[in-house]
Amino acid sequence: MTEDALYLKVVNHLCDKIVRKELASGAWINKYEYAFDNGVSKHIVGRALDYLSERDILKPEASLFSVTDNAYAKAKAYRKEKVLTQELYPTFELLSMLSISPEEFLTAYQQHLASHS
Numbered sequence: 001m002t003e004d005a006l007y008l009k010v011v012n013h014l015c016d017k018i019v020r021k022e023l024a025s026g027a028w029i030n031k032y033e034y035a036f037d038n039g040v041s042k043h044i045v046g047r048a049l050d051y052l053s054e055r056d057i058l059k060p061e062a063s064l065f066s067v068t069d070n071a072y073a074k075a076k077a078y079r080k081e082k083v084l085t086q087e088l089y090p091t092f093e094l095l096s097m098l099s100i101s102p103e104e105f106l107t108a109y110q111q112h113l114a115s116h117s
Helices: 003-019 031-038 042-054 071-097 102-115
Strands: 028-030 058-061 064-067
Touching: 003 031, 003 042, 003 071, 028 031, 031 042, 042 058, 042 064
Parallel strands: none
Antiparallel strands: 028 064, 058 064
16 A cells, blocks of 8 residues: 555544544544554654644644544545545446446435434
8 A cells, every 4th residue: 555545544534533523623633642553654644644734624733633623524524525536436336337226226325324323
């Protein structure tokens, strides 16, 4: 896996934690602890944290980063845009290859939503 792909995985992981409210506004992320706990280089983590800081999802303070007040909305918008423009493409290719119709997909998705509500 390339360094680019790895830092974006960290970005997605942190955004997902914010959207799931596992990291609330004001929560602290220590670059070194995150790297150690997740088995990722501190340079990769630093790049991901800087990326999120540039988007006002995190606020940097030395090796610590705090979750901003508007992080939930910004992280959700970021992840939604990435899923719709990049991550769904392989799924759509698979659906097409298996001749799964939009109606079949919609039914399966509605069943998924019902079982997780």
